[in-house]
Amino acid sequence: MEFLSGVKPQTTLELKELQEESRLGSRVRVNGAVHSIRDMGEVAFVVLRKRGGILQCVLEEESSSVSVKTVREGQTVEAEGILERDERAPYGIELRVQEMRILSEPCKGMPLPVGKWKLNTSLEAKLNYRNASLRNIRERAKFRIQEGITRGFRDYLYGQGFTEIHTPKIGAKGAEGGSNIFKLDYFHRPAVLAQSPQLYKQMMVGVFDRVFETGPVFRAEKHNTKRHLNEYTSLDFEMGYIQSFEDIMAMETGFLQYMLQLLKEEYADELRILNLTLPKADRIPMVRFDRAKELVAEKYKRAIRNPFDLEPEEEHLIGTYFKEEYDADFVFVTHYPSKKRPFYAMDDPQDPRFTLSFDLLFRGLEITTGGQRIHDPKMLREKMEARDMGEEGLEQYLGAFEYGMPPHGGLGIGLERLTMMLVGEDNVRETTLFPRDLSRLEP
Amino acid sequence: MEFLSGVKPQTTLELKELQEESRLGSRVRVNGAVHSIRDMGEVAFVVLRKRGGILQCVLEEESSSVSVKTVREGQTVEAEGILERDERAPYGIELRVQEMRILSEPCKGMPLPVGKWKLNTSLEAKLNYRNASLRNIRERAKFRIQEGITRGFRDYLYGQGFTEIHTPKIGAKGAEGGSNIFKLDYFHRPAVLAQSPQLYKQMMVGVFDRVFETGPVFRAEKHNTKRHLNEYTSLDFEMGYIQSFEDIMAMETGFLQYMLQLLKEEYADELRILNLTLPKADRIPMVRFDRAKELVAEKYKRAIRNPFDLEPEEEHLIGTYFKEEYDADFVFVTHYPSKKRPFYAMDDPQDPRFTLSFDLLFRGLEITTGGQRIHDPKMLREKMEARDMGEEGLEQYLGAFEYGMPPHGGLGIGLERLTMMLVGEDNVRETTLFPRDLSRLEP
Numbered sequence: 081m082e083f084l085s086g087v088k089p090q091t092t093l094e095l096k097e098l099q100e101e102s103r104l105g106s107r108v109r110v111n112g113a114v115h116s117i118r119d120m121g122e123v124a125f126v127v128l129r130k131r132g133g134i135l136q137c138v139l140e141e142e143s144s145s146v147s148v149k150t151v152r153e154g155q156t157v158e159a160e161g162i163l164e165r166d167e168r169a170p171y172g173i174e175l176r177v178q179e180m181r182i183l184s185e186p187c188k189g190m191p192l193p194v195g196k197w198k199l200n201t202s203l204e205a206k207l208n209y210r211n212a213s214l215r216n217i218r219e220r221a222k223f224r225i226q227e228g229i230t231r232g233f234r235d236y237l238y239g240q241g242f243t244e245i246h247t248p249k250i251g252a253k254g255a256e257g258g259s260n261i262f263k264l265d266y267f268h269r270p271a272v273l274a275q276s277p278q279l280y281k282q283m284m285v286g287v288f289d290r291v292f293e294t295g296p297v298f299r300a301e302k303h304n305t306k307r308h309l310n311e312y313t314s315l316d317f318e319m320g321y322i323q324s325f326e327d328i329m330a331m332e333t334g335f336l337q338y339m340l341q342l343l344k345e346e347y348a349d350e351l352r353i354l355n356l357t358l359p360k361a362d363r364i365p366m367v368r369f370d371r372a373k374e375l376v377a378e379k380y381k382r383a384i385r386n387p388f389d390l391e392p393e394e395e396h397l398i399g400t401y402f403k404e405e406y407d408a409d410f411v412f413v414t415h416y417p418s419k420k421r422p423f424y425a426m427d428d429p430q431d432p433r434f435t436l437s438f439d440l441l442f443r444g445l446e447i448t449t450g451g452q453r454i455h456d457p458k459m460l461r462e463k464m465e466a467r468d469m470g471e472e473g474l475e476q477y478l479g480a481f482e483y484g485m486p487p488h489g490g491l492g493i494g495l496e497r498l499t500m501m502l503v504g505e506d507n508v509r510e511t512t513l514f515p516r517d518l519s520r521l522e523p
Numbered sequence: 524m525e526f527l528s529g530v531k532p533q534t535t536l537e538l539k540e541l542q543e544e545s546r547l548g549s550r551v552r553v554n555g556a557v558h559s560i561r562d563m564g565e566v567a568f569v570v571l572r573k574r575g576g577i578l579q580c581v582l583e584e585e586s587s588s589v590s591v592k593t594v595r596e597g598q599t600v601e602a603e604g605i606l607e608r609d610e611r612a613p614y615g616i617e618l619r620v621q622e623m624r625i626l627s628e629p630c631k632g633m634p635l636p637v638g639k640w641k642l643n644t645s646l647e648a649k650l651n652y653r654n655a656s657l658r659n660i661r662e663r664a665k666f667r668i669q670e671g672i673t674r675g676f677r678d679y680l681y682g683q684g685f686t687e688i689h690t691p692k693i694g695a696k697g698a699e700g701g702s703n704i705f706k707l708d709y710f711h712r713p714a715v716l717a718q719s720p721q722l723y724k725q726m727m728v729g730v731f732d733r734v735f736e737t738g739p740v741f742r743a744e745k746h747n748t749k750r751h752l753n754e755y756t757s758l759d760f761e762m763g764y765i766q767s768f769e770d771i772m773a774m775e776t777g778f779l780q781y782m783l784q785l786l787k788e789e790y791a792d793e794l795r796i797l798n799l800t801l802p803k804a805d806r807i808p809m810v811r812f813d814r815a816k817e818l819v820a821e822k823y824k825r826a827i828r829n830p831f832d833l834e835p836e837e838e839h840l841i842g843t844y845f846k847e848e849y850d851a852d853f854v855f856v857t858h859y860p861s862k863k864r865p866f867y868a869m870d871d872p873q874d875p876r877f878t879l880s881f882d883l884l885f886r887g888l889e890i891t892t893g894g895q896r897i898h899d900p901k902m903l904r905e906k907m908e909a910r911d912m913g914e915e916g917l918e919q920y921l922g923a924f925e926y927g928m929p930p931h932g933g934l935g936i937g938l939e940r941l942t943m944m945l946v947g948e949d950n951v952r953e954t955t956l957f958p959r960d961l962s963r964l965e966p
Contacts, residue, residue: 083806084769084855087683087777092764094684111764113729113927131684131732154927156764183764186927187900211923214730223731227687234677240530241537241574244670246756246938248957249692249739250705250716252964262693264707264716266753266964267745273693273707280957283966286556287657288666289574295738296692302710310709313689321535321554321599321626326527334530363526412527457630476966480654484556484597484629495689514691514723521695521709523726523919 092158095132099171103163110135110175111158111183113215116195117151124148126177127195128159133349134217136169137161137177146180153195154186192216203507210514210523221350222511226499228347230294232339233315233493240331242317243288247280249273249296253473260301273298276492281318282424282453283480285488292317294495304518306507307445309496311516318453318490325426325436325452328489329366329412332440332448336361336410354503359409359442365402366412369434372398388417388433399444414438416451423463426452426489436489442501450491457481535601538575542614546606553578553618554601554626556658559638560594567591569620570638571602576792577660579612580604580620589623596638597629635659646950653957653966664793665954669942671790673737675782676758676936683774685760686731690723692716692739696916703744716741719935724761725867725896726923728931735760737938747961749950750888752939754959761896761933768869768879768895771932772809772855775883775891779804779853797946802852802885808845809855812877815841831860831876842887857881859894866906869895869932879932885944893934900924 092111112128126137139148161177191209199216206213250271262273277293284291297314340358376397377384402408415434425435437451454460499511509515535554555571567582582591604620634652642659649656705716720736727734740757783801819840820827845851858877868878880894897903942954952958
């Protein structure tokens, strides 16, 4: 009988290993995809794309058994040769190829110049040829940063006593109602796709005290903007036993600090590839909604049109204001009007026209909505009644409060949007592997 | 201006801190939910449910400002008192309460006896009162184990150079075809819910070499068994540059070893609560599909009815066989018949009636399906043609191969099913927070 006892050491080296000083001058074996070829006649430079970055390979007619004529972009290969220092090459190393074996062949040329450093192509073309465009080193790097954000979110919250949950995406009723719900047929019963894990994560506060989920959410919104998707990844948490809704913002601040540090340490290659400077999150200012509107109105000579609404232009100016006045990239705007928040939001006992809630703006764009929730079943029912909401489909949700629930609150972060802002893109589709919008259902 | 600079130290202690030797005899503050009450007259034992477990509190009429008459199951409270050793109490500690403040009140009694150690209730009742039943310590612990599995999967794969991806759950076409697809209306266009991230993760091998995803998948299967759900969490990975399909099984073996170790180290409390002994995964036997059938037929005197199919009963016996003969909890069954595998499965060049694929059985139940995939675009088209498949909706998928793709393969693990087997349950609904099946769309 044969047995498996785990991963065997690889016979090929990855970029991290190739950068070890001791490898220089020795014979090494690597694999990768042919990313670009520069044929200079007697010598050719073949760049291999590996998962960690790119490796420059040199093929010389006389010292190699391989002819550059057989090498084509898109092939995957295994190459052997001597590793040498070359300060002009990426990571200061290059492989002088002696042997090369072709692992697989493409049957078409690349539809986009993915081997170039910057893929100067329209977003439309990038999305139409998604599995080609993402092979560009810079395009790919954005999604490594996205990984770092998600990873940082989870790791930080594990450390803070949160439990990860998986809540259903198909349900009988939307979490927050409204018209932006995708409907489907579930064995001849009407069903909907989850707009958010909101009601489930609140229920689970009664079980685990602190919970989080990283998963897809679905919004059937008909507007086609640079900031909206119809399916996106939401980083959600909810925490019990809070003293005030500041605890939630403090937890998010802690996450941002942890995540930015993780990116610096573990994603340094990608930060360099994208030439990114990370924002600061050591001190995040906190300003009331109404006060933020006043500050912006005063400084930028702008009339306040509606005291209970924040226009995108105003949001943007709040970002500008706090950058100019406090050198802050992030700002918490607190106490949003009750009318603009869902039924489960806790009203401010000082002034119930406003809520104990917040948005986090990052360079003037909302990337988080959060706040304290109502935990008292009577108060919850009163607010639902005041909004003419029925209880149908919410029996289990209400049950959680009837059986007792601690004071709690939480938030949701749009992953693709946070990635977009962090890598300096201006369209959320740039930081979504396969975006879903009004016109895109494929690939 | 006010600023937030991260999480402030909590004024209340968690169970880990309460177990520190130096806390004994000192005054501490804790919070929690009233889990059960045993009123003995002059003294009452109030068990608090905290996220890490339970804490025994003692209320004595004379030394406490709190009357036990005001304490009710389901309240959430903040208590202060002196921490004492008591070997009979959980963790060997108890809190002698001096003051207690009520944070929130329930308005109904618990519908199930969740304060008992074992919740001896029907599965039906547990699911009907999900937000109550999960408050039982043992019910809750299963989902902490589930967290450990997912966490172990991700952490192990990060360490092995995998990139985490998020692929869309709404698409134009199902990954593997068939009738078990949920359909929905996407802005007046027909759309479906993803049965698996299969085609996307394969495409992403061409970009990141190694990828994984942990997310929901949707199966509109009409059978109602103890092992099936219509929505579940799939742990998926796909890896490029494999030498053989054994590499995939070796990676899974490495994951299982890492995950079991993580559970031992970080989830020891939950293992104790559930009284679990973890299985061994240091050496996992590997047996061909046809050979496994023979072994079982010989040993258990069972005729082979169909050489190209594995019945659940046979699967179960394979598990028994390898437990008896090799003391193995896991077994890889390899070389499944081509007819039983999807179009993208790589046929065995030695005998194309079989594939370079495998299932992992855990105590006789399939918890993983995986294998090598076709990476040559011509071979892929030929197999699709042989199966009378059209290319519509698969253009982008085929494109990835046309632009070049390394030899690769991967697998998918059903999270709820693996949890079920690990914690020794016999119905997958026991290890699903909110199961979705033919009859359950709520809560």
